[in-house]
Amino acid sequence: MKGTAKPYHHGDLRRALLTTAMEMLSEDQGWQFTLRELARRAGVTHAAPYKHFDDKAALLAELALLGFDKLRGALRAALPSDPAMPREAFLAMGLAYVAFGTSNINLYRLMWSTDARAANDPRVLERANAAFEVLLNLIKQGQQTGWLSARDPAGQAVACWTQLHGLTLLTADGLLASLTADPARVAITELIMGLEVPRA
């Protein structure tokens, strides 16, 4: 707090816009993100954001970046402590992914939205891949310990990613609850059974 109220120059409007946007995303369900409302809540004119972002797509891309970093963090936090990885530890990672997506659903949808993609920011792809690599490394580790079948680890990681992505979105859409109990656990387990080395 500078003491004087409402200085002409904000100070760090760029950062303020991003954090305010994140707050807005965490609030309403199925909410429409508008630059003008963001500017309003940040206490500036609707033209001010254009001094910090090329356009709306560029701002969305920046938010997507933050989203992928948070997703990566959530996955790393759920990494199993035991490298031998029993099925439950692997499952926990998957559930952490779905939990992240469904409890940050506006952000999660934004991360993959064509609007955010419109900026064509290569960093978004990089960060998406960085999050994916947490899965990939876990798969590789699982193969090394002889727990997972020694096929192409990238293929197995892709199978996990697509499974978790679809599971997250369909869960958020409320389409799975009526079909089976605990859909996330069930679906992930079905996939794991394909990855695992068959046991006696």
Next chain:
Amino acid sequence: MKGTAKPYHHGDLRRALLTTAMEMLSEDQGWQFTLRELARRAGVTHAAPYKHFDDKAALLAELALLGFDKLRGALRAALPSDPAMPREAFLAMGLAYVAFGTSNINLYRLMWSTDARAANDPRVLERANAAFEVLLNLIKQGQQTGWLSARDPAGQAVACWTQLHGLTLLTADGLLASLTADPARVAITELIMGLEVPRA
């Protein structure tokens, strides 16, 4: 053709709007659907659609309905002829799903969009479930022939659906091509291995 050009009353504007909308969806990639452009291309004022649809969400819901019907049709068309279902036949269904989604990507995205969901039309859920049941029946059939493990068929079908949904979207987003060759085939195969009864 009535002979007279541009009659005041369209005749079947409702149907014309839907088919024109479908055409628009099949054209551009990453296209923004606006009611006004739809009206323009249908040759009517932007207020005319409101005589046939409550609002934009209602029209989107109607399109989503058609989309789920088309998806169901695509799945039924790819149904394996042999009820014993070797892995390849099952895989073909999955690839048909992904092919439908990626080659009708605007429609596919629309089917799950929050905008279309805003209408809260219960028929959308019904049709989504009807498409899902094609998968479910195939799973049940696979269990009966002893090809798939006898676990909860709904759980297995959910695992397939989420896998295919995620695969479709991430493929359309162009995120998988750089990770592994033929991601759809690979990812679906990994899942099938989990569903199958282990063989000697």
Next chain:
DNA sequence: ACCTGAACACCGTTCAAGT
């Protein structure tokens, strides 16, 4: 019964002008 035309409240974006 169905469509038009004008109006309203919103957007995203731009740009001269202010501090």
Next chain:
DNA sequence: ACCTGAACACCGTTCAAGT
């Protein structure tokens, strides 16, 4: 260097008025 205010071209939606 950063923000404002007014302007422009667009939306979705409504409603009296036309046919």
